[in-house]
Amino acid sequence: MLEQFFTYGYVLARLRGGALGGILDDVAAHLEKRGHTPRVGQSYLCAAGHFSHWLDLRRISPNAVGEVTIASFLEGHLPRCKCRVPHGLRCHMRAALDHVLAVLRARGLARPPQRPEQTPVDRMLESFKTYRQNACGVTDATSQGNVLHVRRFLVSLYGTGEVDLRRLEPKELIGFISEQTRKCSPETAGLVRTALRSFFSIHASRRPV
Numbered sequence: 001m002l003e004q005f006f007t008y009g010y011v012l013a014r015l016r017g018g019a020l021g022g023i024l025d026d027v028a029a030h031l032e033k034r035g036h037t038p039r040v041g042q043s044y045l046c047a048a049g050h051f052s053h054w055l056d057l058r059r060i061s062p063n064a065v066g067e068v069t070i071a072s073f074l075e076g077h078l079p080r081c082k083c084r085v086p087h088g089l090r091c092h093m094r095a096a097l098d099h100v101l102a103v104l105r106a107r108g109l110a111r112p113p114q115r116p117e118q119t120p121v122d123r124m125l126e127s128f129k130t131y132r133q134n135a136c137g138v139t140d141a142t143s144q145g146n147v148l149h150v151r152r153f154l155v156s157l158y159g160t161g162e163v164d165l166r167r168l169e170p171k172e173l174i175g176f177i178s179e180q181t182r183k184c185s186p187e188t189a190g191l192v193r194t195a196l197r198s199f200f201s202i203h204a205s206r207r208p209v
């Protein structure tokens with residue numbers, strides 16, 4: 001498929017002989033399917049070839065490629081680059097490397113993106129949601145709404161830090177509910193109160209939530 005964009009044998013050999021040699025034909029197929037002109041396709045593939053060359057220099061396996069690797073190439077290597085391989089246009093660089101990463105992941109060669117680490121509030125709400133669905137038969141949609149309201153309350157108090165409900169003062173809960181009553185429609189404020197009542201009722205009956 002690279003032949004759609006390059007004809008010289010030494011160019012094809014260089015691209016196929018690098019760290020990403022096994023997937024550049026797939027990248028080329030993707031570019032052709034998207035209807036890129038030969039000129040733009042060549043620019044993308046030159047950028048991918050340059051990245052592949054850098055992976056070889058740094059002895060980075062395609063399995064280890066991810067967002068951090070790409071950022072290191074774009075921000076750390078490119079400004080100082082002295083590589084004597086075609087670079088492609090600067091404006092195509094980011095999109096080209098995103099294509100490369102997508103193909104690596106689609107073929108199971110690179111790890112999927114890591115989920116952001118859960119905060120204590122996330123963990124507590126996950127447990128709350130699971131309990132409501134399993135023990136109370138609450139639907140997923142209702143559960144999501146409840147979690148959203150409780151999240152706002154917990155984040156307003158604890159942010160991303162540890163949650164310690166034993167130190168919760170009644171005035172903090174009352175203050176939050178009063179604020180919601182002022183800011184929201186009566187219907188939404190009612191839903192907030194119901195969600196918080198349910199959360200604290202479950203918390204009181206099973207520790208930890």
Ligand SMILES: [Zn+2]
Binds near residue numbers: 050054082083
């Ligand atoms: Zn370089």
